[in-house]
Amino acid sequence: MKNKICVAVSGGLDSMVLLNLLLNISEIEPEVAHCNFSLRDQESNEDEIFIRNFCFKRNLICHVKKFDTFNFSKKHNLSIQMAARKLRYDWFEELLKTNSYEYMVLGHHFDDSIETFFINVFRGTGIKGLLGIPNKNKKFIRPLSDFTKKEILHYAKIKNIKWRSDSSNQEMKYLRNKIRSVLSTFYYSFSFSFHNGLKKTINYLHYENYLIEEKIEEIRKEITIEKKDNPFFWKIECKKIKKLKPLSFYLFKLFSPYGFRNINSMIHFIDAQSGKQLISKIYRIIKNRNDWILVSHQLLLENQNKTYIISNIKVFNKMFLPVDLEIFYDPEEENRKNMFLIDFDKIQFPLLLRTWRKGDFFYPFNMKGKKKLSKYYKEKKFSLLEKEHTWLLINGNGYIILIIGNRLDDRFKITESTKKILGIK
Incomplete structure (x- = not known):
């Protein structure tokens, strides 16, 4: 059975070389994904037509998505390039989920990593920002990442591969294009030694970053009291x-x-x-x-303004509730330990289960007078998280019966005159 992959194809040199290479591998079944960012008017539409025709001639499935990149960037306060990147990768993630691809294959090469290296140096970065573009990141892979642009161009000419040029790559308003222009001088003067030296540097940085990440993980464990995912x-x-x-x-x-x-x-x-x-x-x-x-x-x-309605005792123990509760009608004397015991005749259904709200108060068990829940929580040194995840059992008349796992309201306690008991565990 062939491995099903999706190739991101812009129509430019890199992605067209990548697609042609993958078509020569019998073990895989490539499909194509093309983003039309609607940024270059007719040129963008011609790129799309070029790719659609290429796929049609070779009987390839072609996914095309048209984006309103300009308005998206304004709405989310992003640069055009960052907006295009987010739109692209969000769509690729969606394709991975809906089509069960083994991988999403991208055409980044080593020159892209060098440009990323210098972009991050320009902006200020740590070691991680100097690692370039990863060969593999989860289901995203970049088979051309060890090859230079010059090598890819040479291959394309030998194989007579057709591609389209992107005019926006010449626009100096983009930082990447400015850096690319400056670096081209070094490529021309020091071609092999420049690429080879940077490749060694990035490899060394990968090793150093690995050691740092191991140390960070060690520190993370040392400072952790409790962690859940x-x-x-x-x-x-x-x-x-x-x-x-x-x-x-x-x-x-x-x-x-x-x-x-x-x-x-x-x-x-x-x-x-x-x-x-x-x-x-x-x-x-x-x-x-x-x-x-x-x-x-x-x-x-998640718990704010969420209310569970308990219509009667029978449904109580069958309901899916956010807190582990059991209710017992007239429990045996020997079973009453670790239960909150409530005078059943004071209960009015339906009962409610919810978290605290501003203005809530109750009468603490075995105390005179009422107390605001906010003050009670403060006295008990509840954290904000504990406050938001402590549930209240509310009577049909709106009174708090019980702070679950904490304290009963004095108005509902059992007395000598109590005839029926409700036990909550």
């Missing part, structure tokens, strides 16, 4: 973070993947008050006494 939850010991040297370097390596790149803010956050937060686009770090808790926004938001 689904849902994502990472509890970190502040004392151990404070001891890291160089602190700025480790903070960046550990937390920049979660969107935290303001290192000065993170250093100050080590000694912040409990309850304070640092927020990135997807994640937040909550200071919880002597720890940091890193979670996704989704984990904190």
Whole structure:
């Protein structure tokens, strides 16, 4: 059985050489994906027609997607190049999922890696930014990544491969094109030694980056109190973070993947008050006494305004609830241990299960007077995460019966006059 792959084809030299090479391999079954970014008017449409005709003549399946790149870049406040990149890779991910390809194959070559190297140097980067474009990244592979543009062009001429030129590659408003123009002088003067030296340098950087990543993983384990992936939850010991040297370097390596790149803010956050937060686009770090808790926004938001309706006792134990509860009607005396015992005659169905809301109050068990839940949580030193994931059992008249796993409302406790008991475990 042939391996099913998808080849990203722009119509330019690199992708056309790649496609022609892959067509000569009998073990694979290539399909083609072409992005029309609608940025070069008729030229973009002619690229699309060129690729469609090429695929039609060779009986290849051709996927084409037309994008309104300009409006997308404005809407998301991205440069044209970054907008095109996001649109392209999002669509490629979609194709991988829906078509069960072994790989998405891209036409990047070694000169692309050199350009990326210098772009990142120009912008400021660590070792990872100097590694160029990876040969393989999950299901994305780049078979031409060890070959230079000159070698690819030579092959195309020998094999009489046709391609289309992209006029935007000559526009000096793009940083990559500016760097490409400057580098062309070095290619001409030092062709072999320039490429060979940079290839060795990038290989050495790969080895060094591997050692750094191993050390970061070791540090990650040292500072971790608890970590879960689904849902994502990472509890970190502040004392151990404070001891890291160089602190700025480790903070960046550990937390920049979660969107935290303001290192000065993170250093100050080590000694912040409990309850304070640092927020990135997807994640937040909550200071919880002597720890940091890193979670996704989704984990904190998923329980807000969510309510479960419990119409009667029979359905209670059959319902899928976010908290593990069992309910018992008139439990035996010997089974009442570790249960919250409630006067059944004070219960009004339907009951509700939800998290706290502003203004909630209750009458704590065996205490006089009411107390706001916000104050109770503060006294108990609940973290923000604990507040958002502590569930309340609400009576039909709106009163809080029970803070699940924590405390009963005094109005619902059993007394000498109680006739029927509801046990909750």
